Amino acid sequence: MNNEIERSEPCKLFEVVICTGDRVFTGSLNCEFEQRLIDAVNEGVPVGASSRGVDFISLLNVDVWDKKGNKSYFQSLYISKNNIIFIAQVAGGVVEKRVIGYPYREKVPVKVQVYATPYILSGQMYCETWGELGDTIESEVSFLPLTKVEIAPTLPGGRSKFDFAAINKHQVNFICEIDGQV
Numbered sequence: 257m258n259n260e261i262e263r264s265e266p267c268k269l270f271e272v273v274i275c276t277g278d279r280v281f282t283g284s285l286n287c288e289f290e291q292r293l294i295d296a297v298n299e300g301v302p303v304g305a306s307s308r309g310v311d312f313i314s315l316l317n318v319d320v321w322d323k324k325g326n327k328s329y330f331q332s333l334y335i336s337k338n339n340i341i342f343i344a345q346v347a348g349g350v351v352e353k354r355v356i357g358y359p360y361r362e363k364v365p366v367k368v369q370v371y372a373t374p375y376i377l378s379g380q381m382y383c384e385t386w387g388e389l390g391d392t393i394e395s396e397v398s399f400l401p402l403t404k405v406e407i408a409p410t411l412p413g414g415r416s417k418f419d420f421a422a423i424n425k426h427q428v429n430f431i432c433e434i435d436g437q438v
């Protein structure tokens with residue numbers, strides 16, 4: 257019994273909105289306790305006794321809206337990461353980044369607009385101190401972090417502003433730097 261306790265990892269839930277080209281999903285994403293949402297999306301999370309969610313995102317208590325506004329509910333489902341345009345954090349799962357687990361590198365915010373049909377996301381992307389936006393978007397990760405996010409068109413339920421979103425760079429049409437307030 258003690259071995260079971262030692263192997264079981266504490267976990268947390270992130271309340272998220274996931275947008276694909278034809279659906280909007282809201283639900284809970286179960287992550288390892290000290291994992292940030294961006295790391296969970298890029299690295300995967302445990303989904304079974306011996307598997308890790310690398311190609312699919314597993315959601316619990318999911319509301320799904322189609323393009324016509326029809327809503328359905330599922331206790332759980334899996335969404336292919338290839339189809340995800342972005343994942344926005346609604347609430348929950350706030351854990352400070354530990355310097356031990358994630359080496360600190362100074363980054364500077366760059367105001368950007370991300371065009372990923374049918375959405376336009378405005379916010380801040382963080383680039384290495386001497387790097388440029390091009391270096392950041394050409395990194396090896398599939399999902400890029402964006403903060404202070406504003407999304408158009410407005411999502412079901414009237415949501416358009418989020419503190420954080422992870423954007424699938426393989427779904428992006430183009431990204432540009434912008435001036436002014438985000």
